[in-house]
Amino acid sequence: MPKASLSSLPISALFGVIKPSGPTSMSIVNEIKTLVSSSRLFMPSDVAAKNSASGPRKDKGKGRRKERKGLDAKIGQGGTLDPLADGVLVIGVGKGTKKLSDFLDCVKEYRTTCLLGCETDSYDSEGSQVRSAPWKHVTREKVEAALEKFRGEIEQTPPIFSALKMDGKPLYEYARSGTPLPRPIERRKVTVHSLELVDWLPSGSHSFRFPEKKFTDEERAKLARSLRGAEIGGADEEIMNEPDMKSAAADAAPEDGVEDASDGPPGFVLQMRVSGGTYVRCIAHDVGHALGSAAHVVTLTRLTQGRFTMAQKELESSSAESSEDTIPETRRCIPWEVFSRAVEKRDAGDEEDLDEEGWKPWEREVIENMEVVE
Structure with missing residues (x-):
């Protein structure tokens, strides 16, 4: 030009x-x-x-x-x-x-901060808590190892709480109303050109906390009905079996130098270069699952988009x-x-x-x- x-x-x-x-x-x-x-x-x-x-x-x-x-x-x-x-x-x-x-x-470049121990409906801190999970076992080294499977060409399933439409209706409307999805959310292929862990945030070293809003039993049941309609296996188990927050806190109690759970769970910062159509929130969510925990995005910065840069x-x-x-x-x-x-x-x-x-x-x-x- x-x-x-x-x-x-x-x-x-x-x-x-x-x-x-x-x-x-x-x-x-x-x-x-x-x-x-x-x-x-x-x-x-x-x-x-x-x-x-x-x-x-x-x-x-x-x-x-x-x-x-x-x-x-x-x-x-x-x-x-x-x-x-x-x-x-x-x-x-x-x-x-x-x-x-x-x-x-x-190609776009992002930096995102992810908080362990909690999964939200929107996969970020703007949403409501859906599921909590232990985080004590997660270390910086385990995060670095887990990232390997998310590099290159991967497949993602967009979150149901998104504006993507299915049969003319945004996905979030199905979830909020409890209307069964007519079919599974289509997975999409994207390319992660680079994905690096640039910072590890131990418990007590940051001010990030879980969202205050939580899913009610009714909202969780509606979400389960929506996912069951698409015949997504394990929907009930993933949504309904939310570990009690006290259990998660106990799991992260002081032991061998582990910081107190009252300081909040640890987090990590990722930097990535990805193809168009990539959901950064999905990467954070899926990495949380790969770690045997849960995670959601608390900050997200788009550093570059094509030839435009901050x-x-x-x-x-x-x-x-x-x-x-x-x-x-x-x-x-x-x-x-x-x-x-x-x-x-x-x-x-x-x-x-x-x-x-x-x-x-x-x-x-x-x-x-x-x-x-x-």
Whole structure:
């Protein structure tokens, strides 16, 4: 793709944003949309001026949407990050939206923190406790050994609490209603190009804890009915036989230097480069099972997505060894704070300082880090 060129405005482009943990990907896109729709960089000058004069759209009624129809910039993102996750979010504006599908199947790099001893419905800390399991027997060496079977081409079963659809209905709706799945969730082949244990977190060395919310007996029964409908063997045993938390705590009681269970179970940090379609949460979940325990994700960062990276130094430290699928040309992503400051100033009615070429700070950041799409 061509380098950034402002010879002809408005332009279409791709650029990367560093999403923070907390907000949804769509909320990030919508906030950026209000900025680009009022920027001559992406919209005709007369339209940008009109949108800027009208201020942020607050009225979501049908009449207001109709009035603004055709005045908003076309914008999208190249791969959703869960609210819990942070890191690279690729944004496309104008014709750039047609290039976003390229980032669904590209190689991505992640770093994730996994907590042992608890399995959740969503496979991460945003969900509810489904099953607890002993963790005392797990060591750093055992985690490193278990990772071997998850490298290369592997098969994954997406979690039932996901937005994937079966016969037009999201999987999580089957689980929540207790409706039997019409068939087993289809396993998918993915490629794990690299998978390394980069840190071991002993009990007491971190502040991560199990989610407070727990599955009720009714919710667990509904989930079991959904899985039984798909004839998934062992569903009752896996879901219903939840070890008592006191037993798990007793199993991790002080013995031969083992830290007290009140300090929380241990965790571990993984770094991986994977193909498109890979569920990082599934890797954490499946590694927990392989260890004879349980595990869920408590932090998740997307370090790179295709040629977009959080920072060049991040890429160099996490991918020091090049390989065939390493993309030589990388582009730095823009911190979300650059855009959030612009939104705050606009909403407060404050004017942003312009540089000598008449660009706002957020526009200058985009200009310096974008790819123009012809």
